[in-house]
Amino acid sequence: MNYKQIQKAIQAKKSFLCVGLDSDVNKLPASLPKNATGMLAFNKAIIEATLPFAIAYKINTAFYEALGAEGWEVMEKTLEFLPKDVFKIADAKRGDIGNTSKLYAKAFFETLAFDALTIAPYMGEDSVKPFLEYENKWVILLALTSNTGSQDFEMLKLSNERYLYEEVLLKSQEWANHEKMMYVVGATQSEKFQEIRKLAPHHFLLVPGVGTQGGNLEQVIEYGKNEAGGLLINVSRDILFASQANDFAEKANQRAEFWQKQMREKLTSVFQKN
Numbered sequence: 471m472n473y474k475q476i477q478k479a480i481q482a483k484k485s486f487l488c489v490g491l492d493s494d495v496n497k498l499p500a501s502l503p504k505n506a507t508g509m510l511a512f513n514k515a516i517i518e519a520t521l522p523f524a525i526a527y528k529i530n531t532a533f534y535e536a537l538g539a540e541g542w543e544v545m546e547k548t549l550e551f552l553p554k555d556v557f558k559i560a561d562a563k564r565g566d567i568g569n570t571s572k573l574y575a576k577a578f579f580e581t582l583a584f585d586a587l588t589i590a591p592y593m594g595e596d597s598v599k600p601f602l603e604y605e606n607k608w609v610i611l612l613a614l615t616s617n618t619g620s621q622d623f624e625m626l627k628l629s630n631e632r633y634l635y636e637e638v639l640l641k642s643q644e645w646a647n648h649e650k651m652m653y654v655v656g657a658t659q660s661e662k663f664q665e666i667r668k669l670a671p672h673h674f675l676l677v678p679g680v681g682t683q684g685g686n687l688e689q690v691i692e693y694g695k696n697e698a699g700g701l702l703i704n705v706s707r708d709i710l711f712a713s714q715a716n717d718f719a720e721k722a723n724q725r726a727e728f729w730q731k732q733m734r735e736k737l738t739s740v741f742q743k744n
């Protein structure tokens with residue numbers, strides 16, 4: 471999906487919601503086996519329950535890789551199950567020397583049909599470039615993450631008075647524009663969104679940290695939205711494990727609707743201005 475198509479999807483569903491398929495096998499509802507078969511059935515039920523409200527799905531590969539080859543197969547089958555018109559993100563936080571990145575890119579963009587991949591920026595330009603060579607595929611670069619450890623490096627002040635994450639935002643715009651690159655900014659960092667929007671006004675931001683991590687949805691939308699919508703707001707555990715009983719899909723549906731309703735109200739004003 472390209473920039474315009476994502477914008478249209480947001481407009482059509484009146485939603486920024488990205489459902490995170492962090493399908494921890496140990497947390498599956500009692501009615502499902504705690505193995506790869508149970509995980510796939512769980513994912514299918516969650517996707518069906520949340521699809522009216524979600525424009526994107528993010529597969530965090532850790533939860534699949536932990537199961538070995540079977541987990542990888544669940545990831546492939548989940549990807550096949552997702553409809554064409556939703557944005558599919560692999561959250562694998564890759565990035566390595568050029569020839570290695572090239573094969574990571576092949577793995578996620580060719581062998582698997584993801585639209586986007588999360589990438590760590592710290593090995594620099596040649597580690598990111600191979601991912602940018604694919605048409606209609608996206609790099610989602612870590613900028614300011616939601617965790618407390620974001621203080622350790624991302625929030626370091628450089629000699630030019632910028633924070634390291636600000637340098638990431640600026641430098642990486644020399645490699646690709648807002649039609650190929652997005653940035654991860656945690657919802658727990660909502661006080662930084664205004665500043666970030668000054669540095670990257672047109673980019674989409676992938677925003678995790680709403681729900682279980684306690685990020686402020688209202689502020690994220692207020693300060694993070696742009697003329698294209700500009701936000702993919704991820705919610706994982708709050709939706710996936712809203713119930714671990716037989717009604718898990720129904721409860722996931724209700725949580726997805728809960729989040730989308732709040733987004734819908736704010737979105738009306740975004741697109742009225744256009």
Ligand SMILES: O=C(O)c1cc(=O)[nH]c(=O)n1[C@@H]1O[C@H](COP(=O)(O)O)[C@@H](O)[C@H]1O
Pocket residue numbers: 490492530561588614615616617654655656678679680681682683704705706707708
């Ligand atoms: O890259 C990410 O998606 C990510 C970046 C970040 O700064 N914080 C963060 O929580 N994430 C991911 O977003 C998801 C958040 O999950 P919940 O807290 O359960 O909604 C997990 O898959 C995390 O790995």
